Amino acid sequence: MAVIVLSALASCSAQAGDASEADCPIEDGELFVLMAQSVPSATLLPCIAALPAGWTYGGSDVNDDLARFWLDSDRGGIHAVEVSLAPACRIAGAVDVTNSTSEGGVRAYLDEFDLHPFSANKYFVFPGGCVTYRYRFGPNAEPTLALEADEAVTFGLRTVLVRQVQEELGLTLCGAGAPPCVGGD
Amino acid sequence: MDATTEGIEQGRSKGHAHPEQRRRPSGEPPALPHELGRSGKFFLLMVLYFILVITGFLLFPTLREVFERWDHTRQLWITDLRSPGLTRLMLVVNGLAASWTIRVLRWTVFLGLIVFRRWRHLFVFLGAIIFTEIVAYNSSSIIARPRPLGVQILAGWQGYSMPSRPMAGLTVSAVGATYALIMAGRSRSIAKWVIGFALVVLGFARVYLGVDHSTDVVAGAVFGIAVGVASFRWFAPNDLFPVSYRRGKAAHLDIGGRRGEAIVAAIRDQLGLAVLDVKPVGLEGSGGSTPLRIKIEATDDEPERYVFAKLYAKSHVRADRWYKLGRTILYGALEDEKPFQSVRRFVEYEDYTLRLLHDLGIPVPRPYGIVEITPEREYMIVMEFFEGAVEIGDAEIDDGVIDQGLGMVRRMWDEGLAHRDIKPANLMVRDGELKVIDVFFVQVRPSPWRQAVDLANMMLVLALRSDAERVYAHALGYFSEDEIAEAFAAARGVASPTQLRNNLKQDGRDLLAEFRRMAPEREQVSIQRWSVRRVLLTIGVLFAAFLAMGLIVSNWNAFA
Numbered sequence: 001m002a003v004i005v006l007s008a009l010a011s012c013s014a015q016a017g018d019a020s021e022a023d024c025p026i027e028d029g030e031l032f033v034l035m036a037q038s039v040p041s042a043t044l045l046p047c048i049a050a051l052p053a054g055w056t057y058g059g060s061d062v063n064d065d066l067a068r069f070w071l072d073s074d075r076g077g078i079h080a081v082e083v084s085l086a087p088a089c090r091i092a093g094a095v096d097v098t099n100s101t102s103e104g105g106v107r108a109y110l111d112e113f114d115l116h117p118f119s120a121n122k123y124f125v126f127p128g129g130c131v132t133y134r135y136r137f138g139p140n141a142e143p144t145l146a147l148e149a150d151e152a153v154t155f156g157l158r159t160v161l162v163r164q165v166q167e168e169l170g171l172t173l174c175g176a177g178a179p180p181c182v183g184g185d
Numbered sequence: 186m187d188a189t190t191e192g193i194e195q196g197r198s199k200g201h202a203h204p205e206q207r208r209r210p211s212g213e214p215p216a217l218p219h220e221l222g223r224s225g226k227f228f229l230l231m232v233l234y235f236i237l238v239i240t241g242f243l244l245f246p247t248l249r250e251v252f253e254r255w256d257h258t259r260q261l262w263i264t265d266l267r268s269p270g271l272t273r274l275m276l277v278v279n280g281l282a283a284s285w286t287i288r289v290l291r292w293t294v295f296l297g298l299i300v301f302r303r304w305r306h307l308f309v310f311l312g313a314i315i316f317t318e319i320v321a322y323n324s325s326s327i328i329a330r331p332r333p334l335g336v337q338i339l340a341g342w343q344g345y346s347m348p349s350r351p352m353a354g355l356t357v358s359a360v361g362a363t364y365a366l367i368m369a370g371r372s373r374s375i376a377k378w379v380i381g382f383a384l385v386v387l388g389f390a391r392v393y394l395g396v397d398h399s400t401d402v403v404a405g406a407v408f409g410i411a412v413g414v415a416s417f418r419w420f421a422p423n424d425l426f427p428v429s430y431r432r433g434k435a436a437h438l439d440i441g442g443r444r445g446e447a448i449v450a451a452i453r454d455q456l457g458l459a460v461l462d463v464k465p466v467g468l469e470g471s472g473g474s475t476p477l478r479i480k481i482e483a484t485d486d487e488p489e490r491y492v493f494a495k496l497y498a499k500s501h502v503r504a505d506r507w508y509k510l511g512r513t514i515l516y517g518a519l520e521d522e523k524p525f526q527s528v529r530r531f532v533e534y535e536d537y538t539l540r541l542l543h544d545l546g547i548p549v550p551r552p553y554g555i556v557e558i559t560p561e562r563e564y565m566i567v568m569e570f571f572e573g574a575v576e577i578g579d580a581e582i583d584d585g586v587i588d589q590g591l592g593m594v595r596r597m598w599d600e601g602l603a604h605r606d607i608k609p610a611n612l613m614v615r616d617g618e619l620k621v622i623d624v625f626f627v628q629v630r631p632s633p634w635r636q637a638v639d640l641a642n643m644m645l646v647l648a649l650r651s652d653a654e655r656v657y658a659h660a661l662g663y664f665s666e667d668e669i670a671e672a673f674a675a676a677r678g679v680a681s682p683t684q685l686r687n688n689l690k691q692d693g694r695d696l697l698a699e700f701r702r703m704a705p706e707r708e709q710v711s712i713q714r715w716s717v718r719r720v721l722l723t724i725g726v727l728f729a730a731f732l733a734m735g736l737i738v739s740n741w742n743a744f745a
């Protein structure tokens with residue numbers, strides 16, 4: 001029982017609060033190595049630059065074809081924004097909003113936009129991958145909250161992580177920006 | 186000669202009376218030494234190793250770097266074998282760790298246990314799985330080890346890699362299935378080997394496919410085995426809850442092999458009796474011990490005869506503890522029952538009650554003493570076997586037997602005792618003489634309620650083989666009308682042992698009502714007693730149940 005409680009507490013502390021496993025810079029977190037393994041082709045990895053007041057880190061889920069983490073908001077609700085990384089996105093029919101983003105080398109798209117309650121999908125397409133911000137706010141949340149979330153999340157270069165793994169462990173983080181791995185094509 | 190010297194002298198003369206009796210000298214192992222087998226020692230070492238590795242991982246990052254490189258080198262030994270054909274084969278093998286494979290296995294076990302109504306095993310299995318899933322998930326998040334670096338990953342995965350959650354999940358399910366569904370013995374042994382082989386092949390496949398490090402798969406398997414084995418050994422030990430597909434209670438403690446030899450040697454050395462044969466007896470009526478009938482070789486003083494023995498192990502003490510916890514919650518502090526802390530205390534108590542009743546002249550079996558099988562783990566209490574006696578339910582009851590039964594209760598009342606388990610199975614008749622057995626529940630200075638219940642239960646047992654009027658008339662010779670009225674005001678529901686309640690139902694007559702009609706009217710004695718301890722225990726158990734339900738619901742994806 002003690003083990004369950006301790007591990008539950010440990011998991012809680014890792015999932016909520018000011019500091020989180022998804023905080024930038026990406027070379028400081030094990031989660032990003034796992035994300036990079038999830039989508040080996042992705043040249044960028046999403047991370048949290050700074051959480052505005054009222055936002056908390058919700059948790060993460062990473063598997064062999066998708067990596068995601070999500071944010072909770074005191075106004076937008078639980079799981080208000082989900083940030084996912086995949087090799088590609090379906091952007092057919094989405095509106096190109098590249099001009100509205102400050103991220104370099106990235107094309108941005110928007111679809112499934114609705115104001116009441118606010119919901120939208122925003123796609124950031126870059127070489128080898130695509131990051132989706134999935135906004136799903138509660139009924140009384142202001143749409144302007146989306147701007148806070150936009151500012152909270154940014155991108156880190158995968159090559160930085162590849163270099164760090166090589167330097168620290170002498171091992172290759174297989175995928176974009178890394179030399180070929182054992183058993184690779 | 187002072188009292189101490191006298192005791193020593195008596196001990197010596199006793200030694201002469203039993204020429205084979207022998208004191209175990211210091212340093213000599215007991216009859217059945219408690220030993221961890223080779224596999225047990227290896228397993229313990231593995232658990233220790235992983236605790237050290239994980240602690241090192243978390244506390245010293247440098248150690249982690251060294252370990253990653255070391256593990257990577259081992260991984261390359263296996264991934265260097267990659268070929269298209271072998272990869273296809275390994276992908277098939279990896280299907281064993283697929284979530285659907287594990288779910289099908291778990292649901293099959295659930296259904297099997299439900300069909301065979303093996304509820305305890307079902308809950309233990311469920312608990313082991315939940316515990317494994319929660320701890321494996323959370324420890325993998327804390328350790329936060331990425332998937333193998335430097336090799337192409339060829340199969341699906343989810344989350345961090347250490348410990349390997351699919352390995353842990355499959356292992357605890359397979360081990361649980363073995364302990365819950367397969368009978369102890371050869372078939373279970375074979376099943377363990379099959380599981381071991383499957384895990385080795387699966388572990389190899391996962392390392393080959395680059396989805397786990399070698400340490401991850403071993404850690405997952407060791408953890409799954411540890412939880413599976415410990416859960417079943419602790420909460421559903423085979424001695425008490427054997428897996429059996431025959432009706433009735435089977436097995437208990439296995440008395441063959443090394444234990445059988447130890448029993449013979451221990452009785453010879455400690456009691457000076459030569460054993461000719463040991464046979465389990467009356468297993469159906471016994472849940473708290475393993476009852477044995479032992480044939481003893483003739484001596485100069487006594488002919489060949491049988492003795493009765495009850496073998497107690499730690500598992501019986503644990504079962505007694507759970508039983509008393511249940512009774513405290515259900516009925517309160519009425520019986521003021523405290524659990525025993527060790528099997529030694531357990532057997533010492535029965536030996537004491539047996540000698541006490543025997544000294545008082547109550548017709549209980551003659552005590553022979555306690556025999557140590559494994560220190561602090563297994564003991565046996567040996568007593569006279571009532572050869573030729575039949576259970577009271579199968580005996581002819583005459584006025585003499587009725588008087589003996591009532592007189593026995595009167596004697597216990599006068600001596601401040603209660604038997605607390607008066608039922609047909611514990612009353613034997615031989616040549617018109619009533620005997621009482623199983624004195625484990627005897628209590629000194631019990632509550633008046635308990636003594637009253639003893640009287641009611643004795644009168645009901647006697648009336649089952651005669652009639653209420655006759656027993657009542659005899660009872661007036663030993664007890665006042667008010668005392669009889671108190672007995673039947675106290676004897677309600679669970680106050681009577683299950684066997685007696687069942688016999689009363691089968692009998693058809695409402696003997697309880699008949700007795701109550703004859704006795705003066707008296708307000709019923711409440712069984713329920715409340716205390717702070719009972720309230721706290723009940724809240725604690727309800728909270729634990731609530732927590733368990735919460736854990737099941739929050740981990741439902743592990744099953745569905």
